[in-house]
Amino acid sequence: MWRLADACAACAAATDSTAVVPDTLLSSPQPTDVRPVTARRTQPSPDERLRVREMLTYLASALPRVTSPAARLLALQCALRTDANGVVRLPVGLLRGMRLHRRTELWEELAHGFWLQPYELRSGPVVVHLLDVAVWDQGPGRGPRRRAAHWALRPRPLLLHSAAPAAVQLIALALAAHLSPRATHTIGMDVLGHLCGHSLHQTAELLDRLVAIRTLASWRCGPDIAEVTWN
Structure with a gap:
């Protein structure tokens, strides 16, 4: 197994049997000033x-x-x-x-x-x-x-029932992980499909299902179908 360091994501994606290792997966020194948690957080x-x-x-x-x-x-x-x-x-x-x-x-x-x-x-x-x-x-x-x-x-605010199909749970989690401070959020359609292992058609069907169960208010693709916007 080889780890590509200091290589761009495009090169890693084009090379067989490789994966980009995010910074949080790499060893880093732990902070010395660790403050105790005084209150339970309710928001992520x-x-x-x-x-x-x-x-x-x-x-x-x-x-x-x-x-x-x-x-x-x-x-x-x-x-x-x-x-x-x-x-x-x-x-x-x-x-x-x-x-x-x-x-x-x-x-x-x-x-x-x-x-x-x-x-x-x-x-x-x-x-x-x-x-x-x-x-x-x-x-x-x-x-x-x-x-x-x-x-x-339970990825707030895109909460689903635990009995929801795994494919629906996964795409909801991917969207929740890409929330922005604004009311409208965007992500690359190909990126969303890559994260979930779905084709473009499957991704669109799952987004429709999230709208049907009122987890999303709406979603749409741009003119070139490269980016999906939802709220």
């Missing part, structure tokens, strides 16, 4: 959205294109919750809340892509080992990454 910080956005971007290149939306959501939780040795421990309650408990086919899918070791079904928390060393020693500590992983489960 921009850093949490940034970590989820960058991890979605990384996984879009690191995972095979055919990876299912449910497996991508599972991989995101694993990548954000891993320790420095690539070991992930997922409580049963977390997997049940995601409607992924005992979905062994998803673990097999990620193992088939050589992203983690095969998962052995057993009672109690799921413990797996990630083979992708790029996510082992990420810049932010485990606390900030776990908060980002928790926000990704």
